[in-house]
Amino acid sequence: MELEKLIISENATIIDGLILISENSYGICFIVDKSKKILGTLSDGDIRRHLIKGRGTKENICTAMNRDFVSLPVNTKSEIIRAKYSSELKSIPLLDSSGKVVDVVNAKENHRISILEPCFTNNETIYLMDCIKSGWVSSNGKYVRRFEEEFSKWHDNAYTIATSSGTSALHLCLTTLGITEGDDVLVPDLTFAATVNSVLYCNATPVLVDIDEEKWCINLQGIKKARTEKTRAIIVVHLYGQMPNMQEIQDYCEEEDLLLIEDCAESIGSKYMNKKSGLFGHAAAFSFFGNKTITTGEGGMAIFKSKKASQLAKKLRDHGMDTEKRYWHDVVGYNYRMTNMQAALGVAQIEQLSNIIEKKLAIMDAYNKLLKGKCYVKKLPFAAPNVIHSNWLYTIMIDIESIDILSTNMLSKGVEIRRVFYPLHLMPPYQSYGNAENMQNSIKLAKYGISLPSSASLSLNQLSYIVENLDECLS
Numbered sequence: 001m002e003l004e005k006l007i008i009s010e011n012a013t014i015i016d017g018l019i020l021i022s023e024n025s026y027g028i029c030f031i032v033d034k035s036k037k038i039l040g041t042l043s044d045g046d047i048r049r050h051l052i053k054g055r056g057t058k059e060n061i062c063t064a065m066n067r068d069f070v071s072l073p074v075n076t077k078s079e080i081i082r083a084k085y086s087s088e089l090k091s092i093p094l095l096d097s098s099g100k101v102v103d104v105v106n107a108k109e110n111h112r113i114s115i116l117e118p119c120f121t122n123n124e125t126i127y128l129m130d131c132i133k134s135g136w137v138s139s140n141g142k143y144v145r146r147f148e149e150e151f152s153k154w155h156d157n158a159y160t161i162a163t164s165s166g167t168s169a170l171h172l173c174l175t176t177l178g179i180t181e182g183d184d185v186l187v188p189d190l191t192f193a194a195t196v197n198s199v200l201y202c203n204a205t206p207v208l209v210d211i212d213e214e215k216w217c218i219n220l221q222g223i224k225k226a227r228t229e230k231t232r233a234i235i236v237v238h239l240y241g242q243m244p245n246m247q248e249i250q251d252y253c254e255e256e257d258l259l260l261i262e263d264c265a266e267s268i269g270s271k272y273m274n275k276k277s278g279l280f281g282h283a284a285a286f287s288f289f290g291n292k293t294i295t296t297g298e299g300g301m302a303i304f305k306s307k308k309a310s311q312l313a314k315k316l317r318d319h320g321m322d323t324e325k326r327y328w329h330d331v332v333g334y335n336y337r338m339t340n341m342q343a344a345l346g347v348a349q350i351e352q353l354s355n356i357i358e359k360k361l362a363i364m365d366a367y368n369k370l371l372k373g374k375c376y377v378k379k380l381p382f383a384a385p386n387v388i389h390s391n392w393l394y395t396i397m398i399d400i401e402s403i404d405i406l407s408t409n410m411l412s413k414g415v416e417i418r419r420v421f422y423p424l425h426l427m428p429p430y431q432s433y434g435n436a437e438n439m440q441n442s443i444k445l446a447k448y449g450i451s452l453p454s455s456a457s458l459s460l461n462q463l464s465y466i467v468e469n470l471d472e473c474l475s
Contacts, residue, residue: 141340159310166287208434238267
């Protein structure tokens with residue numbers, strides 16, 4: 001939306017405001033003083049109320065304007081903006097620190113290029129309404145079973161357990177495999193906190209491992225260096241969709257009798273040596289949070305190599321209830337179940353998964369071409385010949401002093417970017433599990449790493465717009 005079509009001077013008349021509103025078709029305009037600072041808003045409803053009172057159209061516009069209007073700072077996050085929309089409020093002025101109108105958001109338009117948005121088709125609504133009409137909205141229902149079956153087919157018929165979140169899926173994997181107090185579990189230093197939290201839920205001890213400089217995942221060299229006498233398991237996180245050399249890690253775990261768990265929250269669709277992520281370890285966990293490649297709003301999936309392990313995981317997920325004797329509990333379990341409504345979304349999402357992955361791979365290729373040779377780029381995503389990187393979030397390293405300032409500047413141009421995760425060893429709950437001297441790669445990525453918008457729906461024009469504004473902000 002062009003800003004001038006919504007801005008009008010405090011010296012204008014009611015008829016001037018009526019003409020502007022008629023021309024912009026948004027039913028509102030914003031009254032500003034000579035310094036462009038907003039004074040109030042004027043809607044077609046305000047004009048009607050003004051006229052009903054017997055006032056004229058040649059009066060000053062300020063006599064009819066609404067002084068009790070809603071505005072937001074220009075760097076407000078998209079989810080907060082969307083929460084402000086209502087049937088009465090569809091256009092919101094965005095202000096700089098001096099109160100000047102620098103942008104406008106409107107419910108009719110996708111104002112921001114968000115970091116990630118879900119990709120929905122009609123089937124999500126159809127399946128969800130079918131679920132609601134059936135009355136099966138909790139954890140019992142055909143869509144939970146169907147989602148597990150479809151996910152299993154997509155992953156070479158692995159044993160699948162739908163869960164309430166990716167975190168619960170990972171905790172379920174660790175608990176089912178017997179990780180407990182006294183065990184050490186190797187965890188990459190740079191990952192979302194859910195990975196390390198899942199280890200702590202088991203009363204086990206996480207041992208933080210620096211990431212690889214090229215792939216930003218842990219590698220065999222780092223694993224061997226960090227391994228302790230109590231090491232029982234290794235969690236490999238496929239960060240942002242990247243995969244390390246899984247074959248050598250898998251071989252090492254088999255030789256040393258170590259459990260291998262894959263955190264695939266960000267890597268559905270990724271492959272190593274044409275084998276999908278999640279199929280190398282004894283167990284793996286996937287996430288379907290709202291910003292993931294496919295989503296159920298909240299939700300996750302645990303997959304197991306062993307049928308026996310999957311049967312135990314299913315019992316643990318359902319409060320530890322005996323599968324043959326209802327309300328009989330012979331172990332302490334959890335309420336980690338996925339609802340039928342979530343699974344209905346999941347079924348519709350997995351139907352288009354191949355298409356989504358194809359689009360995200362094309363987005364990565366386009367970004368690589370647009371950013372190649374830029375003076376501010378320190379590192380593009382590493383492209384190994386034996387890896388299909390599913391590009392959950394397109395992440396690069398740039399030469400920059402402040403990511404926070406860049407984020408604010410890009411947001412003012414309608415583009416959301418995101419810093420990478422903070423290294424775990426720097427945060428208070430995890431400082432005792434890692435040494436800063438051994439975490440140079442994760443520190444470096446956290447300092448210079450940013451993620452760019454990566455929704456499957458992005459067009460080439462939008463990608464070009466993102467890079468053009470990145471150029472401008474970093475020039």
